[in-house]
Amino acid sequence: MGKSLFQKVWDAHSVRQLPNGQTQLLIGTHLIHEVTSPQAFGMLREKGIPVKYPHRTFATVDHIVPTNELAEPYSDPLAQAMITELRKNCEEYGVKFFDTTTGMQGIVHIVGPEQGITQPGTTIACGDSHTSTHGAFGAVAFGIGTSQVRDVLATQTMALNPLKVRRINVDGKLAPGVYAKDVILHIIRTLGVNGGTGFAYEYGGEVFDNFTMEERMTVCNMSIEGGARVGYVNPDETTFEYLKGRPYAPKGKDWDAAVERWQSFASDADCDYDDVVNIRAEDIAPTVTWGINPGQAVFIDQSVPKKEEGKTVSERASIAEALEHMQFEGGTAIKGVKVNVAFLGSCTNGRLSDLREVAQYLKGRKVHPDVQAICVPGSQGVSRIAEEMGIDQIFKDAGFEWRGAGCSMCLAMNPDKLVGDQLCASSSNRNFKGRQGSITGRTVLMSPLMVAAAAVTGEISDAREVFGILEPATV
Amino acid sequence: MSLKEISKVTGRAVHVPGDDIDTDRIIPARFMKCVTFDGLGEYMFYDVRKDADGNDRKHPLNDPSYEGASILISGNNFGCGSSREHAPQAIYRAGFRGVIAEGFAEIFFGNSTQLGMPCVTAEGKDIEKLVAAIEADPSTEVTIDLEAKKIRFGIAAIDCEIREGARSVLLNGHWDPLQDLLASEEQVEAVAGSLAYMAEK
Numbered sequence: 001m002g003k004s005l006f007q008k009v010w011d012a013h014s015v016r017q018l019p020n021g022q023t024q025l026l027i028g029t030h031l032i033h034e035v036t037s038p039q040a041f042g043m044l045r046e047k048g049i050p051v052k053y054p055h056r057t058f059a060t061v062d063h064i065v066p067t068n069e070l071a072e073p074y075s076d077p078l079a080q081a082m083i084t085e086l087r088k089n090c091e092e093y094g095v096k097f098f099d100t101t102t103g104m105q106g107i108v109h110i111v112g113p114e115q116g117i118t119q120p121g122t123t124i125a126c127g128d129s130h131t132s133t134h135g136a137f138g139a140v141a142f143g144i145g146t147s148q149v150r151d152v153l154a155t156q157t158m159a160l161n162p163l164k165v166r167r168i169n170v171d172g173k174l175a176p177g178v179y180a181k182d183v184i185l186h187i188i189r190t191l192g193v194n195g196g197t198g199f200a201y202e203y204g205g206e207v208f209d210n211f212t213m214e215e216r217m218t219v220c221n222m223s224i225e226g227g228a229r230v231g232y233v234n235p236d237e238t239t240f241e242y243l244k245g246r247p248y249a250p251k252g253k254d255w256d257a258a259v260e261r262w263q264s265f266a267s268d269a270d271c272d273y274d275d276v277v278n279i280r281a282e283d284i285a286p287t288v289t290w291g292i293n294p295g296q297a298v299f300i301d302q303s304v305p306k307k308e309e310g311k312t313v314s315e316r317a318s319i320a321e322a323l324e325h326m327q328f329e330g331g332t333a334i335k336g337v338k339v340n341v342a343f344l345g346s347c348t349n350g351r352l353s354d355l356r357e358v359a360q361y362l363k364g365r366k367v368h369p370d371v372q373a374i375c376v377p378g379s380q381g382v383s384r385i386a387e388e389m390g391i392d393q394i395f396k397d398a399g400f401e402w403r404g405a406g407c408s409m410c411l412a413m414n415p416d417k418l419v420g421d422q423l424c425a426s427s428s429n430r431n432f433k434g435r436q437g438s439i440t441g442r443t444v445l446m447s448p449l450m451v452a453a454a455a456v457t458g459e460i461s462d463a464r465e466v467f468g469i470l471e472p473a474t475v
Numbered sequence: 476m477s478l479k480e481i482s483k484v485t486g487r488a489v490h491v492p493g494d495d496i497d498t499d500r501i502i503p504a505r506f507m508k509c510v511t512f513d514g515l516g517e518y519m520f521y522d523v524r525k526d527a528d529g530n531d532r533k534h535p536l537n538d539p540s541y542e543g544a545s546i547l548i549s550g551n552n553f554g555c556g557s558s559r560e561h562a563p564q565a566i567y568r569a570g571f572r573g574v575i576a577e578g579f580a581e582i583f584f585g586n587s588t589q590l591g592m593p594c595v596t597a598e599g600k601d602i603e604k605l606v607a608a609i610e611a612d613p614s615t616e617v618t619i620d621l622e623a624k625k626i627r628f629g630i631a632a633i634d635c636e637i638r639e640g641a642r643s644v645l646l647n648g649h650w651d652p653l654q655d656l657l658a659s660e661e662q663v664e665a666v667a668g669s670l671a672y673m674a675e676k
Contacts, residue, residue: 012670015662018655020644026666028673036559038510052663056673064508078508085510122672129558129582145560145586146512151656157663159652161640193495194552197581227555229581248675261671293495293555314494314550314599321493411504411557432499432556439522 002268004165005121005234006200009140009265013123015157022159029117029124029139030057030152032095033108034064034082035413036127040149041089052156054094058117061086061100062107063413067376067403070100079414093153106379106405109133109347113217114381116246119258120235121265125152130347130429132223135232136216137239138265140200142229163230164198164274169205172281177464179357180215181349181427181447183207185287185297187219188226191277193295196228199274202267203233207281213242214353221348222429225294234266288460289431289445290334291322296431298334300450300462306330325433326442327421334460337444340422342373342455343436344400344448346410349427350378354448355386359394361449361467367399368458374401374416376408400455412437425454480648481591481621484573486545488617488628489535490606491520496549497556498583502565504557515561516568540613548606549576551599554583563587573619575626575635577602588641591650595619597626601633621645 003011015024032040037059044051051057064079073080083100090097098104098111105111109130112118120138124131129143144158151158170183188195201223208216216233223231233239240259243249250258285299296318298304307323307330310316323330328337344350344358355377367373375395377383383405386392392402409416410428417437418424424436424443431443444460453463463469506518524534531537547566553576554562563586566574574587574594587594597605608628609615618627621642625632637645644650667673 013666015666016659018649018652020647020649020652020655021640022644022652024652024656024659024663026663026670026673028667028670035507039512039560042511049657053667053673055675063504076508082508082510119672122670127558127560129556131558143558143582145558145563145582145589147560147586147589147651151653154653155656155660155663156667157656159656161638193555194578194580197552197578224556224558224582227552227580250672250675254671258671293497317492318494411499413504413508430497430499430556432497434503434522435499437505439527 002271004202004267004271004273005138005232005265006140006163006165006202006230009121009123010162018159022161024157025123025160026157027125027152028056028122031108031112031124031126032057032059032149033128034061034086036146037149038082038085038089039146040153043150044153049154051093051095051153056156057095057153058098058112059086059090059095060098060105060108060111063407063411065100065406066414067406067408067416070404076415103380103384106381107347107350107407109221110351110378110382113137113213114379116243116249119243120239120262125158129224130221132229132231133217133221133347135220135223135230136213138232138235138262140230140232143224163200165202166196166199166275166277167202167204167273168277168279170207170279170281171205172207174207174281174284177449177469178284178286179447179449180211180218182284182287184219184222185289185294185445186284187279188222188295189287189297190279191226193225193293194227196223196226199228200230200232201226201228203231208233212353213238214351217351218348222294225429235262286447286450286462286464288334288450290326290328292325292431292433294429294431294445296322300335303331303333304328335462337460338423339371339425339454339459341418341424342371342451343409343424343426343428344451345376345378345408346428347378348429349448350376350382352382352385354427355382355391358448358452359391362398362452363394365398365456367455370458371455373399373455374403374409376403377405379405409436411435425451425460427451478648478651479591481593481645481650483621484546484593484619485616486572487541487543487614488546488548488609489541489544490548490609491535492550494550495552495555498554498559498562499556501554501562502559507559507561512561512564512568515565516570519565519569543570545570545572546617546619547571547574548602549574551577553579555580558582560586563590563592567592575602575619588644588650591645593619593621593637593645595626595635595637597633597635604631605633
């Protein structure tokens with residue numbers, strides 16, 4: 001019987017079985033940011049423990065960075081204190097920091113791949129649940145808490161229990177106007193927000209074979225919203241092509257050896273999965289959330305559910321709570337709901353391909369006068385290339401605010417926040433109550449092009465209609 | 476360094492109803508603008524407990540009859556969302572020492588275990604019985620017995636479950652693994668040496 005990528009990577013990184021039965025797993029690549037690392041450095045300092053392999057930790061600043069002020073000190077002294085603390089910790093412990101002045105700063109899950117730090121067959125950890133993004137490269141990547149950040153800094157290892165592996169095949173062809181974001185929202189809606197607890201999700205099938213790296217990242221990114229701590233795609237030529245020539249990717253002779261090694265980590269054809277789920281690409285339409293968790297989603301032409309449609313007492317309670325928060329009436333169409341803010345960005349959909357896809361349709365269109373639309377590139381690198389391509393101008397001409405790189409309104413730890421009960425069409429990953437900075441704020445998750453459609457029309461819309469994307473003729 | 480062996484958590488309990496209570500709800504992101512975990516307890520469930528003006532809402536966590544509770548009870552998929560350890564830290568620092576729910580999100584569960592705060596699951600119908608008992612008498616003493624995998628309250632008891640690995644680290648005082656991880660430096664170096672990318676700078 002063959003092995004899955006998860007099993008192979010796990011075996012290659014296992015140090016030993018701990019007395020408590022957990023596995024001590026080597027974490028080859030450690031990514032840190034300003035929110036979840038300072039306490040970990042504090043714990044090391046308190047105990048007088050050094051960082052084991054400083055060259056295998058990479059830092060950036062993303063959550064608290066303002067996207068509309070460049071100069072320090074920032075107007076928020078707490079934000080300033082956090083970036084100062086990270087700078088100090090990186091300097092003291094010899095950790096590479098992609099600071100705001102380097103031109104390489106950005107959201108940690110965008111910077112890692114962009115720099116070629118994220119590689120197949122590796123283990124990656126970061127104090128951020130969207131670390132699963134890096135699984136797009138065939139890495140096993142864990143979101144961790146701060147005590148584990150401390151463990152990785154101190155020992156380059158963590159104590160973990162192995163996960164089961166669920167293979168999710170998406171076969172067939174996605175219709176025009178249906179994106180990676182719709183695929184993952186559909187998977188979460190189908191399997192539930194806790195359906196993946198205890199599992200690593202291995203995504204595969206024709207759709208993933210044809211996906212670009214950036215599309216694979218969008219799907220892997222939201223694995224945790226389905227309860228799966230780890231999500232990955234087996235590495236292939238698309239992966240290697242993406243990595244080739246990136247700053248931290250192996251060069252010359254080392255490159256060939258690396259590719260050979262990386263290929264060997266892909267799941268064996270005869271490996272035994274703990275579960276297999278098959279989804280047809282043709283069954284997926286543009287998907288939007290209507291509630292307060294990412295599994296509460298419908299296709300754009302569907303209605304939000306009525307409370308009575310819940311199958312259990314707790315599901316009915318969840319629907320009622322969500323409808324109340326969203327100010328939606330059960331049974332009404334999601335299309336046509338008024339939008340106040342359009343947010344394009346985040347580690348889910350703040351990459352160059354997301355911006356480029358939107359720009360080609362946004363050209364010559366105008367943001368609705370009642371909508372504030374902001375575009376936040378995921379990294380300074382994305383921003384720079386977009387500006388070289390003139391994409392920023394298309395956004396600005398349309399009436400979008402073109403901002404600096406960071407997490408921004410995905411979780412509103414910087415000044416970008418919803419106000420009152422504003423409704424936001426958002427390309428981010430979480431629609432939890434209060435997530436975007438206002439207790440009563442409302443978030444509707446969707447693909448970047450659907451965000452653009454909402455920005456232009458002022459209401460939740462079908463991007464295929466707004467931008468004239470035609471369904472292929474059915475045979 | 477040997478840590479406290481945790482075989483039982485005893486105290487009064489409070490019920491925070493609902494499924495899929497996420498870590499943004501437990502500790503809103505704006506309270507994470509800090510470089511230590513100190514003081515987070517005050518902000519636990521802040522937006523659920525307070526209205527926009529900072530006044531108390533009607534909520535079990537504001538109800539004086541549950542003041543001093545050290546066991547939190549909730550629904551399914553508790554602690555979903557962000558990996559922020561700020562969430563279990565806030566709960567712990569608000570005085571809680573154990574959580575009972577129908578289910579837990581993976582990362583929250585691990586973070587809590589590593590703090591020495593047991594998270595045990597119980598069947599929905601059993602949790603209903605427990606909640607009925609504490610609502611009838613908020614002074615009811617509740618015990619999570621990790622050894623017997625039981626939750627006892629008054630003369631009643633219900634079954635609970637916890638992943639065996641977590642149960643054993645709590646019982647034997649190894650819930651914070653740092654000392655164990657530090658103890659195998661040579662083995663770590665051997666594995667690191669076998670992986671080409673570990674040499675990349």
